[in-house]
Amino acid sequence: MPELPEVETIARGLAKRVTGDLIESVWLGQKKETLKSPASEIAAVLDQSRIASVRRMGKHIVFDLEQDRVVRAPAKSRLAQRMTKSRAARQTSTAPAEAVATKSQWIVHLGMTGSLRVCEPQTEVAKHTHAILRLSSGRELRFVDPRRFGRLSVASAADFDAGGIEPLEIDLDRFTNLFRGRKTPIKSALLNQKLLRGVGNIYADESLFRSGIRPRRRASTITREQLAKLFVAVKEVLNEAIALGGSSISDYVDADGEEGFFQLQHRVYAREAEPCLVCKTPIKRVVIAGRSSHYCPKCQR
DNA sequence: ACTATTTCCTGGATGC
DNA sequence: TGCATCCAGGAAATAG
Numbered sequence: 001m002p003e004l005p006e007v008e009t010i011a012r013g014l015a016k017r018v019t020g021d022l023i024e025s026v027w028l029g030q031k032k033e034t035l036k037s038p039a040s041e042i043a044a045v046l047d048q049s050r051i052a053s054v055r056r057m058g059k060h061i062v063f064d065l066e067q068d069r070v071v072r073a074p075a076k077s078r079l080a081q082r083m084t085k086s087r088a089a090r091q092t093s094t095a096p097a098e099a100v101a102t103k104s105q106w107i108v109h110l111g112m113t114g115s116l117r118v119c120e121p122q123t124e125v126a127k128h129t130h131a132i133l134r135l136s137s138g139r140e141l142r143f144v145d146p147r148r149f150g151r152l153s154v155a156s157a158a159d160f161d162a163g164g165i166e167p168l169e170i171d172l173d174r175f176t177n178l179f180r181g182r183k184t185p186i187k188s189a190l191l192n193q194k195l196l197r198g199v200g201n202i203y204a205d206e207s208l209f210r211s212g213i214r215p216r217r218r219a220s221t222i223t224r225e226q227l228a229k230l231f232v233a234v235k236e237v238l239n240e241a242i243a244l245g246g247s248s249i250s251d252y253v254d255a256d257g258e259e260g261f262f263q264l265q266h267r268v269y270a271r272e273a274e275p276c277l278v279c280k281t282p283i284k285r286v287v288i289a290g291r292s293s294h295y296c297p298k299c300q301r
Numbered sequence: 302a303c304t305a306t307t308t309c310c311t312g313g314a315t316g317c
Numbered sequence: 318t319g320c321a322t323c324c325a326g327g328a329a330a331t332a333g
Contacts, residue, residue, distance in 0.1 A: 001326065059327080112326055113311080128311085147310045149327065184304060193328075201326065289305070291326065307331070315323080 002110045004167070004198030005241035008056045009260060010116065014141075015054040017118045022050050022136035023065075029130040034145060036153035045104050045154040046133060052103075057162040058197030061116065063106040064157075068099045103157040111149025117142045164197040167234050175231045179219035186222060187215035188289045190234075199234065202269045203241065205294045207233040209268045214300045215293040216286070240265065268294040 002010065026046045028039045035042060049065035056062070108116060117126075121140050125132070131143040131152060143152065165174065178195045179186070189195060190204040199207070208215050210233035213226055222230070246260030267277050272285035276296040285294050 003327095109327080111310090111328090145310095146312070147326090149310065151328090182303085188304085191327085290307080292324090303333105305331100305333075308329085309327105311325100313324090316321090317319105 001112050001200060001202070002114070002246070003059060003200030003203055004056070004238055005203070005244075006246035006260065007059050007061060007110065007198070008242050009246045010110070011054050011056040011061050014061065014116060014118070017139075018051050018135060018137075018141060019053060020051065023047060023133050024136055025134045027132040031130055031148060034130045034143075034148055034150055034152055036151045037155075042106070042152060042154050046106055049104070049106075056198075057160070058164070058166070058193060059109060059200070060162055061108040061110070062160065063108070065104050065106060066101045067104070068101055105155045105157065105160050107153045107155060107160055108143065109151040111145060111147065111151065113147040114143065114145035114150030117144060162197050163193045164195045167196045167199055168238060170196070170231075172228060172231050176224065176227050179222065179227065182219040184219055185216045185288050186213060186219045186230075187291070187293050189219040191289070191291065196234075198238075201291055201293075202266065203234070203237050205269045206237045206267060209295060209300060210237065212300050214297075215288055215295055268296060270294065 023046050026043045028035070028043060045065065045067075049067045052064045052066045054061065054063050108114070110116075118139055118141055121134070121138070123140075125142070126144050128146040128148075129142055129144045130148075130150075133141040135141060143150070165178075170178075179189055182189055184192075187204055187208065190199050190207065191201065205215065207230060211226060211229040213222060213230060241260070244260055244265065268283050271283045271294060273282050275281070276283055276299060279296065279298045281296055281298040283294055284297050285292055287293065
């Protein structure tokens with residue numbers, strides 16, 4: 001279940017392996033529910049594009065792509081029209097033909113069980129493989145997702161909006177404002193990607209434990225002091241998890257096939273009935289908005 | 302405008 | 318052993 005720290009780890013690993021590669025060909029599977037954009041559009045954007053960088057936005061992995069396309073002056077191509085007017089004007093008035101870099105993005109959401117693997121072409125194609133990109137390095141980048149909660153899409157450079165604010169970049173004032181007037185349980189608010197992007201079930205539970213707040217507490221009833229603690233806890237938990245390569249739950253591994261180790265630091269997540277590490281009270285599990293939520297009934301109020 | 306609930310999906314765990 | 322059932326959970330869709 002990749003959340004922000006896992007996606008960050010994966011994106012860093014991918015950046016090391018595929019930055020600068022040209023995508024020489026693209027294969028997309030038939031399961032169209034994994035595609036947010038039409039298959040033809042995804043293939044057209046990926047094919048013959050160069051991977052300029054790989055980064056994380058919330059729980060999304062963003063591949064920044066550049067395509068070199070020859071634009072001939074007299075014929076007003078669609079590409080030329082899409083460029084800024086001044087640039088297009090310069091183009092048509094001077095050079096008869098010129099290579100123009102157009103920018104776009106390939107956006108991957110791993111959902112629950114999605115993974116991106118860089119491997120040799122002869123590696124057996126795993127079950128539930130939904131996309132294969134052949135790279136100029138001779139390797140392949142494959143998207144595998146058994147449960148198919150993952151999503152692939154493409155966007156032009158200006159398009160992609162991942163929603164809320166990055167939790168590692170937000171300041172205390174804006175953090176506090178996110179919860180003002182919200183009657184929803186704080187747990188639900190933390191999971192709401194339109195507020196903060198990247199926090200998932202594990203890190204929401206762990207942050208609430210560290211700040212002593214019960215997951216069911218209505219967001220608007222939390223004091224300034226408690227929110228300040230939560231603000232620190234969220235950043236702390238995410239940073240520690242990134243440093244340990246994320247949490248390996250079920251079959252999560254990063255781009256190098258390495259497991260993360262933050263699961264060993266979990267204080268409440270998946271520890272139902274086990275003693276609280278602070279006060280020995282058994283950890284409780286309740287369901288909030290359809291999600292299992294773990295907390296210590298004594299330490300969290 | 303918010304908030305709560307349902308739905309999607311497969312494989313691993315559990316129970317009889 | 319075999320088969321059915323349940324559960325995990327992010328986010329979109331739907332309902333209130």
